[in-house]
Amino acid sequence: MAEKSLEQVKISIRVEIPYLWTAGKYLARLYNEIKENERFVANKCPKCGRILFPPRIVCGRCHVRASDEWIELGPRGTVKDYTIVYYSMKDPSTGKPRPEPYPHAVIVLDGGGLIQHYLEETDPEKLRVGMRVEPVFKPKSERVGHPTDIRYFRTVEE
Ligand SMILES: [Zn+2]
Incomplete structure (x- = not known):
């Protein structure tokens, strides 16, 4: 019986590397x-x-x-641009695929500054550049100090 040389041995191991x-x-x-x-x-x-x-x-x-x-x-802002995403991607706040399609927007916050985030409005007929929006935050007990603490931006009438 032939023995395998050490060069042919492959060992797969899973290593957890937690980091901050x-x-x-x-x-x-x-x-x-x-x-x-x-x-x-x-x-x-x-x-x-x-x-x-x-x-x-x-x-x-x-x-x-x-x-x-x-x-x-802000916290309110104006939609500068948006796209409707038809590709299911993992939601970073849940780790699960985000139901598609969903709108993703670039928003100019009142006072300046751009933020990219989801919109609550999903009807393509109601989406438009220039629409006014405001953030909807998760309940304080669920927030972790990350942009995913914002669920989405919802349309506001002014
Ligand atoms: Zn400068």
């Missing part, structure tokens, strides 16, 4: 404001005046340190 990722001072502030207060915050570039959302330490255009002065945005 720090959001950093600026992103953590945004995530904590979403979790605790249902608010969006940004900071500003002292040189060009641009609102930095999500907040960050340096303005990517001017390469100068951003202000530590916090600005509240």
Whole structure:
């Protein structure tokens, strides 16, 4: 009986590697404001005046340190663009495939800053660029300090 050489032996093992990722001072502030207060915050570039959302330490255009002065945005906003997704993808907040089709939008928050998120409205006849929306947050007990603490943005009439 021939023996296998060591080069032919393959062992498959599953390794769990739990880890924590720090959001950093600026992103953590945004995530904590979403979790605790249902608010969006940004900071500003002292040189060009641009609102930095999500907040960050340096303005990517001017390469100068951003202000530590916090600005509240929204919570309402205006749909700048949207698409209807017909491909089922895993919802990061549930780990399950998201029922499709569903609209995914780029929203300009009041005061500035863009956020990408789901829309509650799914009727293509009612979706339009320029529609006013507001976030619907999960109950506080379910929030973890992440954009998925927002269920979706719903249409508001003003
Ligand atoms: Zn700048």
